[in-house]
Amino acid sequence: MAESATLDTPAQLRYLFVTMLMFCETANPLALYQLTEAHMMEDFNQRLRDVDRARAACLDTIAQFLRAHGKSLADYGLPLPDVALLEEEPESGVLDEIDGVVRWAKQLDNLNDEQRTVFDRVMAAVDDIRNVSKLFYVDGPGRTGKTTLYGCLIWSLCNQGRSVLSVAFTGIAASLMDGGMTVHSTFGLPFGTLTDDSTSIITMQSFRAQRIRDAALIVWDEAPMSSGLQLTGQ
Numbered sequence: 001m002a003e004s005a006t007l008d009t010p011a012q013l014r015y016l017f018v019t020m021l022m023f024c025e026t027a028n029p030l031a032l033y034q035l036t037e038a039h040m041m042e043d044f045n046q047r048l049r050d051v052d053r054a055r056a057a058c059l060d061t062i063a064q065f066l067r068a069h070g071k072s073l074a075d076y077g078l079p080l081p082d083v084a085l086l087e088e089e090p091e092s093g094v095l096d097e098i099d100g101v102v103r104w105a106k107q108l109d110n111l112n113d114e115q116r117t118v119f120d121r122v123m124a125a126v127d128d129i130r131n132v133s134k135l136f137y138v139d140g141p142g143r144t145g146k147t148t149l150y151g152c153l154i155w156s157l158c159n160q161g162r163s164v165l166s167v168a169f170t171g172i173a174a175s176l177m178d179g180g181m182t183v184h185s186t187f188g189l190p191f192g193t194l195t196d197d198s199t200s201i202i203t204m205q206s207f208r209a210q211r212i213r214d215a216a217l218i219v220w221d222e223a224p225m226s227s228g229l230q231l232t233g234q
């Protein structure tokens with residue numbers, strides 16, 4: 001869990017936590033929960049800006065995973081979420097999807113000139129069948145709208161039925177993008193320091209390799225945090 005906490009998204013961590021409860025004989029589930037709670041609820045914390053609500057959302061998500069396997073939080077001596085704190089959260093599912101369409105359509109309309117220029121160039125490159133450069137590096141100070149721009153690109157392509165991979169070095173950066181995954185899990189990077197001889201654990205014939213080949217666009221947030229070897233690959 002400690003290794004995963006530094007490499008995976010909070011959603012991946014919650015999934016790992018439930019998997020450990022279900023399939024490993026975890027001696028003290030409560031202690032493990034308390035040790036990793038901060039990482040497991042980091043995305044909710046960012047979104048809700050309230051520790052108590054974030055904790056309730058985290059426990060509620062874990063409870064839903066467990067319920068799908070016929071288990072409950074109480075079976076593992078874990079605290080119950082204070083669901084009253086979540087009442088303002090919209091139901092997931094259809095409403096979320098409608099919300100997403102409205103939100104991104106509006107964001108797309110509101111892109112400023114610089115964001116629009118990058119958006120148009122990237123979208124044109126995705127469809128360009130010529131052998132032109134398709135590598136873009138977007139730079140800018142904090143809070144200047146980079147994540148918003150990536151969101152618009154991801155949403156627009158997904159809306160056209162295209163496949164997009166959104167990755168980031170840290171789990172928390174990845175969780176800020178729709179469908180975000182860590183660089184490590186997406187590209188199957190080995191743990192530890194990479195060397196010139198390091199190779200991905202993903203095999204050419206695997207589903208994960210096909211997902212990478214199928215991607216119309218790969219958005220790599222905070223790329224400078226990754227080492228040169230991760231970026232150039234083998």
Ligand SMILES: Nc1ncnc2c1ncn2[C@@H]1O[C@H](COP(=O)(O)OP(=O)(O)OP(=O)(O)O)[C@@H](O)[C@H]1O
Binds near residue numbers: 115143145147148
């Ligand atoms: N074109 C725009 N018009 C108005 N507000 C915008 C626009 N683009 C982004 N914003 C808003 O500005 C804020 C910062 O945007 P965003 O998170 O995309 O920036 P960022 O460059 O990714 O920041 P950071 O580097 O800190 O992650 C957000 O609240 C976002 O909704």
